[in-house]
Amino acid sequence: MQNPFSAKQRAKLRAFFSKPANVILVVFCVLLCMLTLYPLIVLFLETITVHAGKEARAVKLTAGDFTLYSLERIFATAKNQYSKLTFYEPLFNTLAVAVTASLISIVFGGSVAWLITRTNLKFKKFISTVFVFPYIMPAWTLATWWQTFFKNVNAGAGTSNGIMAAVFGVNMPEWFVYGFFPISMVLGLHYAPFAYILIGGILRNMDANLEEAATILKTSRVRILWRITLPIVRPALLSTFLLVFASSMSAYSVPVFLGSPVRYYVLSTKMMSLINNYPGQGYIIAGVMIIFGVAILALNQYVTGSRKSYTTVTGKAAQISLINLRKANLPIAIGLTVLLVLVAVVPLLTFALESVIIKAGDYSLSNMTLDFWIGRNLTYLDQGDSTGILLSAKVIKALGFSLLLALTCSFFAGTCGVLVGYGVVKRRGSKLATIVNNLSFFPYLMPSLAFGAIYLALSTRVPFLHGFTVLALVGSVKYLPFASRSGINAMLQLSGEIEEAAVIVGVPWPKRMLRILFPIQKSSFLSGYLLPMVSCMRELSLFVLLVPTSNTLLTTMLMQYSEKGWAQFGNAINLLIIIVVLLVNGIVNKLTGASIDKGVGG
Amino acid sequence: MPEIILKNVTKRFDKFVAVDNLNLTIPSNSFITLLGPSGCGKTTTLRMIAGLETPTEGEIIIDGVTVFSSEKGINIPPNKRDVGFLFQNYALWPHMTVYQNIAFGLENLKWDKKRIRARVDELLAMLKIEEFEHRYPSELSGGQQQRVAIARTLAPNPKVLFMDEPLSNLDAKLRTEMRTELKRLHVDTDSTFVYVTHDQLEAMTLSTKVCLMEKGLLQQYAAPLDMYLRPANLFVADFMGSPTMNFLPAKTKKTGETSCELSFCGLTRTFTAGKPLASLPENVVLGIRPEFISIVSDSSIPASVYSTLPAGMETTVKLKLGGEIITSVVFGGIDFPVDSTVYLAFKGSDMLLYDAQSKKLIADGEIK
Known part of the structure; x- marks a missing residue:
């Protein structure tokens, strides 16, 4: 047979593939194209394809045919204000919520970051520890708490009173309980720690001499803040704004709890309601969300990449003199502590309380029971299950499945992260490495719910993609950015000579990886494994479209219970998830120093 | 101001x-x-x-x-x-x-x-x-x-x-x-x-x-x-100056109000201080700046060259003297052959005596 390559080309190829880094990069380049770019194409095709069911009946075509029906319906149907109600209004709501949430998180998180790094605030240790809790906890924690706490018979389709109405006798108005205000507030509070981490990091690393130099030149505190500190952290502020904006935009669980009951829709919740009956339209909304997400995060790359380098040679600025808050100190500290207790501790207590009362709205001791936790064969529970959640076979199976999924995703994402890190750093600067680096970060840019939608579209075309396989695959790909970031960072810290010293004495590649590179950067690589695991445990939007039944995962089970109004079981499961997440994150943090709040965010 | x-x-x-x-x-x-x-x-x-x-x-x-x-x-x-x-x-x-x-x-x-x-x-x-x-x-x-x-x-x-x-x-x-x-x-x-x-x-x-x-x-x-x-x-003496000062352990025997007998590196010489020597411990450290050790054509102190570092304007010579390595700096670039014998002289009145215990300066003077 004629060999298509000349001898010289063959030698070149052999030399190229003799380097493990090249093999890794080629494999991942192909694999990531298949897992991220190809699904995007599929998603696009789905938007112009007729789907069986209502859609086929509406267009009077057979499933699989080409159609512009969905596009027309979504973007340009004036009849019954269809496009306005299905797309433009939710889009506007989405943007309004995302902007407001970003501002809240920046102002709140940024102020706390400044207070912690630049003043002699009291209870610093407590505040900085507890402040990140809302971010570690699942996003819906605050939303479900808000609902449970403030709901009352006068707001929305309220059928029972929450603690605020029942115990304090205050019926909050509907705008306060559901819709724009609570969604923005809750998202803002949830992402405030993220802003705190980003801005605090910059403030902490910012050369304190810059502010001291201004002090010496007789600058007032206020002027230092406005003219020196803020301009220097401005890129971080902008970056925080964009990241929180992107995350809030794709948020699903918060608007579903706090918006849907009053028919206040954002893109994500609208997409969910469309995807079963009109998949084409659902996929279009997913596409719009992806375009927004990618555009915003690309803008962020541009902002952080192109700005004038503000990194300065770090001096011996370890000790900056802290601003004395004097009389304001105690009030601020106490106010913050109370607020933190309210958003980080009270929700957990509320869930605990709500999970033990028998009749909603009655908080007397005689109305309390532990049956929803440990009861057995009690028909009066009457919420799809007659056994308390800690003994229920259904719940235990879901917990097991959730854990199995988390472990699987973390194994694949983590291992790929190490390999990508190795390949990209070894061949740094080459085209192939840049492509793989960007591809491995690409899933981060995509909103979880939309990413789930893509894989839903994919699963209709690829036969073996269903059940556990598709969940594990989508989880591994979605969390790869966490792992590849840690992998790349870990490899960057290692000087090339460390591996070269082993190459010289003829140590084969697998042994070099396992015996030299991995042990040296153990904790970084491990965090690449563990961050996906923790994230996976609290993930809802990514999986909600793909689970075979809603009982499959703890998080989707919670959604189901909440939709059905099974309050006690719902609250108990909610508490269970939060405790598992905090526990796993705590253990991970103890073992490796990694924590959700130290990841790339999301 | x-x-x-x-x-x-x-x-x-x-x-x-x-x-x-x-x-x-x-x-x-x-x-x-x-x-x-x-x-x-x-x-x-x-x-x-x-x-x-x-x-x-x-x-x-x-x-x-x-x-x-x-x-x-x-x-x-x-x-x-x-x-x-x-x-x-x-x-x-x-x-x-x-x-x-x-x-x-x-x-x-x-x-x-x-x-x-x-x-x-x-x-x-x-x-x-x-x-x-x-x-x-x-x-x-x-x-x-x-x-x-x-x-x-x-x-x-x-x-x-x-x-x-x-x-x-x-x-x-x-x-x-x-x-x-x-x-x-x-x-x-x-x-x-x-x-x-x-x-x-x-x-x-x-x-x-x-x-x-x-x-x-x-x-x-x-x-x-x-x-x-x-x-x-001794800390200040060591910190100031490059190459650093020579520190030679020495023993003293007082011979007059301002003079004593000094034994170091197998040599015994007379030390004459600028001021009266009040109390003199037996164990001292003799400090000599490298530039005050000159290499001369002939003297009673022979030393062998350990290594030479000519820098052009001056040359740092490391010498072996009675089991100690001492440093001398001479003007000009001279490459002394290793292990050759040269003759030394202590010049000037900036020889320093430090208390070996308290490490403090006791006296300054000349060596004859």
Whole structure:
């Protein structure tokens, strides 16, 4: 047979593939194209394809045919204000919520970051520890708490009173309980720690001499803040704004709890309601969300990449003199502590309380029971299950499945992260490495719910993609950015000579990886494994479209219970998830120093 | 112009004592160097005088005004102390142009625009950075950044100028150049300079007086040449000068009021001190600067050459003498063959005797 390559080309190829880094990069380049770019194409095709069911009946075509029906319906149907109600209004709501949430998180998180790094605030240790809790906890924690706490018979389709109405006798108005205000507030509070981490990091690393130099030149505190500190952290502020904006935009669980009951829709919740009956339209909304997400995060790359380098040679600025808050100190500290207790501790207590009362709205001791936790064969529970959640076979199976999924995703994402890190750093600067680096970060840019939608579209075309396989695959790909970031960072810290010293004495590649590179950067690589695991445990939007039944995962089970109004079981499961997440994150943090709040965010 | 007085100044970080009971008077118009190895408390001292750090105890007086006193509870903030501070990393504001950086301090003083313009122009010219006026710090080289930082510090005409290792981020050639200019600047600005460095050569060449510290304790406070020729203890003797002084263990036997018999390196010689020897311990350390050991054509002290390091202008010769390795520096580039025999002479009256136990200077004199 004629060999298509000349001898010289063959030698070149052999030399190229003799380097493990090249093999890794080629494999991942192909694999990531298949897992991220190809699904995007599929998603696009789905938007112009007729789907069986209502859609086929509406267009009077057979499933699989080409159609512009969905596009027309979504973007340009004036009849019954269809496009306005299905797309433009939710889009506007989405943007309004995302902007407001970003501002809240920046102002709140940024102020706390400044207070912690630049003043002699009291209870610093407590505040900085507890402040990140809302971010570690699942996003819906605050939303479900808000609902449970403030709901009352006068707001929305309220059928029972929450603690605020029942115990304090205050019926909050509907705008306060559901819709724009609570969604923005809750998202803002949830992402405030993220802003705190980003801005605090910059403030902490910012050369304190810059502010001291201004002090010496007789600058007032206020002027230092406005003219020196803020301009220097401005890129971080902008970056925080964009990241929180992107995350809030794709948020699903918060608007579903706090918006849907009053028919206040954002893109994500609208997409969910469309995807079963009109998949084409659902996929279009997913596409719009992806375009927004990618555009915003690309803008962020541009902002952080192109700005004038503000990194300065770090001096011996370890000790900056802290601003004395004097009389304001105690009030601020106490106010913050109370607020933190309210958003980080009270929700957990509320869930605990709500999970033990028998009749909603009655908080007397005689109305309390532990049956929803440990009861057995009690028909009066009457919420799809007659056994308390800690003994229920259904719940235990879901917990097991959730854990199995988390472990699987973390194994694949983590291992790929190490390999990508190795390949990209070894061949740094080459085209192939840049492509793989960007591809491995690409899933981060995509909103979880939309990413789930893509894989839903994919699963209709690829036969073996269903059940556990598709969940594990989508989880591994979605969390790869966490792992590849840690992998790349870990490899960057290692000087090339460390591996070269082993190459010289003829140590084969697998042994070099396992015996030299991995042990040296153990904790970084491990965090690449563990961050996906923790994230996976609290993930809802990514999986909600793909689970075979809603009982499959703890998080989707919670959604189901909440939709059905099974309050006690719902609250108990909610508490269970939060405790598992905090526990796993705590253990991970103890073992490796990694924590959700130290990841790339999301 | 003003005088700075430190009285019993102590700074503790938790249990670690950074500066221990420091007493120091910095005369008007002087150029004082705070010198010492890293972690000796020199930067902390400077920051305390400037007000960027609060002392744990003590009193600091600038120009007759008590700016800090732990007893009286006085602590005047840095912006009210009328001082200038030059940071090691320059601390130029990255988001402001060179002009804005220099003008910023003047704006704080509510100068009018014209006056600011004139003053900045004056400084730009003085430091030869006129063409960079509109650039951002990231667009400047290290040396240019340094000049901008100096201009910014000098702009409001501070009476006292503090400098924290300002030259340590520059390359060797630029550093020499800037040294010359700083010394010139001291004369031109007519202000008091306090300068932190770990480089003894910088301290030697720049300052009117050197304050050498170790582990938070003042070791010696003297004019550079005095410190070089009469180091108060073995630490100072070792720290000042390069190549370092020769330290030879010796035994003494007193022979007169100012003289004693000294045995070292298998030699026995007479040591004649400049002042009467009060008490003389038996075990001493003889300190001789390398340049005071000359290589002569013939003498009663033969030594063998261990290695030679000719640097062109001078040559450092390592010699074996009675089991000890000693250093000699001779003028000119001479490559002595290894293991050849040369003859030594101790010249001058700057031979030093240190108490081997207390490590303090006992006497200076000559060896015959």
